[in-house]
Amino acid sequence: MLVASGVCWTASSVGSTAAFAQASSGVSISVAVLGDLTLIRERHLHFGTLIANSGEHTVTRDSDSAGFMRIVGDWNKQVLISLSHRPTELIHTQIPTAVVPLNLDVHYTPRGQGGPGAIDACHDYQVMTGVSAVTRLRCLPTDTAIGNNRAMSLLFFSGTVTVGNVPPGTYSATITVTVEYD
């Protein structure tokens, strides 16, 4: 009987503290998933047909022959643009020793000023001097639908070649562009 009484007392003791014998707490876990980041090549950079020994030929950024890419992603997100390299010459496709010097220019649209649709976000170009640049996607195109909360940055390739006494043929270089959310 005493033992039974003791057990009963012990049970009572545990019950009186049960409300404080455990505790719990929570924290928020959150993530914002970004939409696809797409790089669309609209045009290659073409200098066209040139004559040997004709000297310098320039394609400007606003020319229809300039290379042109669209970077499309979520509005106002920062992206890193990286070039594989900056070629300084075009190489004959069949004679590797024959080259045409190239002075490459690369421009991109920076973050611009003002709110969505600010015109300078699509037309206020900035020079990329190295092989990478960081910008924000703030250009809202008027000529194509890219979806809600989406925007883009534009990338242009232009430059000057100097044609000397070189063999006829096709001269080329390839630049690989990579973009990623920064």
Next chain:
Amino acid sequence: MNRIAAVAVALAVMAIPGLAQAQSSASQGVDVTANVIAALTLTSVGEVAFGDVPPGSATVGLDAGAGFTASGEPSAEISVNRPETLNLVHDSDPLATDLVFTANFQGHSEDNHEAASPVADGGMVSLNGSGNFFFWLGGSLVVPVDATAGSYAGEYTVSVEYN
């Protein structure tokens, strides 16, 4: 408590009737003790915010995540219950597939996350001499390439209990 003491005395009298008859009065003391320990609390601070994440994998380290502090009786052993994973739900698209957060949950008796070691669900730890134990929560998730863009969230709940 008074009711229990009375019952114990009455039972003692019934158990030794011979002693009661031999004396005109008798008394016996009974000790009633209670070992009161400090209430156990668990407080949290911070959150695990992955921020903007493109498809792929993302990780939040212990130093950038959330923290928990269990407080109670010094040196007491406590058990810890927590989920290994947590589904994060899209805030506006009920058809979006949940993202799975995998927790990196570690603890230490001192407030030093660099010395922490993993604490499993159901694991036991001992509060330090001041009655505290510290936990840190980081983790990782994988965002599939076809994941619906937008905000996902969930609440990660940890429970502790005296053993």
